Amino acid sequence: MRAGIGLREVAERAGVSMRTVSNVVRGTGRFSEATREKVARAVEELGYRPNTAARRLRTGRSGVLLLAVPDLSMPYFAELAGHVLREAAAHGCTLLVEATGGAPGAELEIALGRTDPMVDGVILSPLALDDVRASTALRSKPLVLLGERLHDLPHPHVTIDNTAAAREATVRLLARGRRRIAVIGRQTTPHAATSATRLRGYLRALAEFAVPYDEALAPPVPAYDRASGAAALRALLALPQLPDAVFCFADALAEGALHAARERGVRVPEDLAVIGFDDVEAARYTAPPLTTVAPDKSELARLAVTSLLSGIAGADRASLLVAGYRLVVRESG
Missing domain, CATH: 1.10.260.40 (lambda repressor-like DNA-binding domains)
Known part of the structure; x- marks a missing residue:
């Protein structure tokens, strides 16, 4: 600077x-x-960058915002944080970034505004936030929520239509003649909203093509990382009847699945079509390059920051703000 x-x-x-x-x-x-x-x-x-101290003296606000996400080592959250950082800077704001680890206690403390007193408002992407405790406790800072799980809280929420996006990805596979379509990303833990919304879209697509759901093709995963994706595909390749496609609920899962496919000599997309979700930078460089759902991260960031700034200015109204997405077709599926 x-x-x-x-x-x-x-x-x-x-x-x-x-x-x-x-x-x-x-x-x-x-x-x-x-x-x-x-x-x-x-x-x-x-x-x-505006002078934060002068601004605080003049307006009572610091121009400092906080973004809290579960895990910055996950490429999707790291890329999203970059977009929020740029959007905040465009409004003359400084952005602090925290990783909560998806811990309910950490998410609750942030949701209640118990952060650095210099912070004017919070953008939070929670995994396990207790809505009841968050709604009954006092809150001192404007709050905007991100993510797939819709909360029973009086705050703006920014997301994409995950169900529609998952349906579109699955329809692409079905339209290309695939019928044994597996999914990697099903979770059975509480508040597994990413799993629930994307599985719903997958099931809708199957129903449209009169393809029955086979739970054996949806092995549960403990996390959305490469290791879990690889382990899930190895389990799928051990089935008596192999899948001919796999839809992964995150690109990291798809990267692991591609690794396991190479390991077992399975050709992608000839033997197994693969589609991911997130369109992180690495998706362009996998072997083969990954077909994936691309949430509009720039729009997610813009909606989150502008909604938060409206709340800071006193116009904090609960609303559901939906950003766009597109299916990016590459060579894997």
């Missing part, structure tokens, strides 16, 4: 007025999406 970068420099780079830059950074006033993108690009290119 260069010293001395202020609103004037950002306005000149973006080709807009200083008032427009101020409005975009603070999330106030009226401006077009094209203008927001120009200002965001100028902010990122110039490395503009």
Whole structure:
């Protein structure tokens, strides 16, 4: 970041007025999406950051936001955090990032606003948050929720239509003549919303093509990582009747499945088509490159940050905000 970068420099780079830059950074006033993108690009290119101490004295707010996700070692959450970081910076905010480990206690503390007093608001992607405890306790900071599980809490929630996305991925396999379609990602633990929503889409697609569900083709997994994906595919390849396709509920699971397929001499996609979910960067470089569902991470970040900033400004209304997705077709399925 260069010293001395202020609103004037950002306005000149973006080709807009200083008032427009101020409005975009603070999330106030009226401006077009094209203008927001120009200002965001100028902010990122110039490395503009407002003076946090001065802002706090002037407005009572620090401009510091907190993003809490289960695990930053998971590529999806790491990439999403990058998008949220850029979106926060476009609004002149500083972003802190925490990993909760999916621990209910840690998620509850964050949901209740028991964080750094400098933090103005929180974006939380919970796995095991206790809604009852979170709803009955006092909350001191604006909160936006992320993820597949819909919560009975009076806060904005940002997600994608996971069921529709899973259905589309499964329909692609069915339309290409696959009928023994396995899924890797089914979980039986409480609050396994990713599993539930994506399994629902898979089942809907099977029903549309009159293909019966076989639970043997949906082995439970303990985690959404490469090791679990590899172990699940090895179990599937030990069945008397082999699958001809597999839909993985995360790209990390698909990476593990591709490894196990190579290990056993199974050709992808000739013998086994593989589709993942998340479109992390590594999906482009697997062997073969992975067909996968791509949530619009940029839109997820934009909706989360702008909704949080609205809450900080006093307009915190519960709403379900749905970002887009697309099926990225590569060579694996």
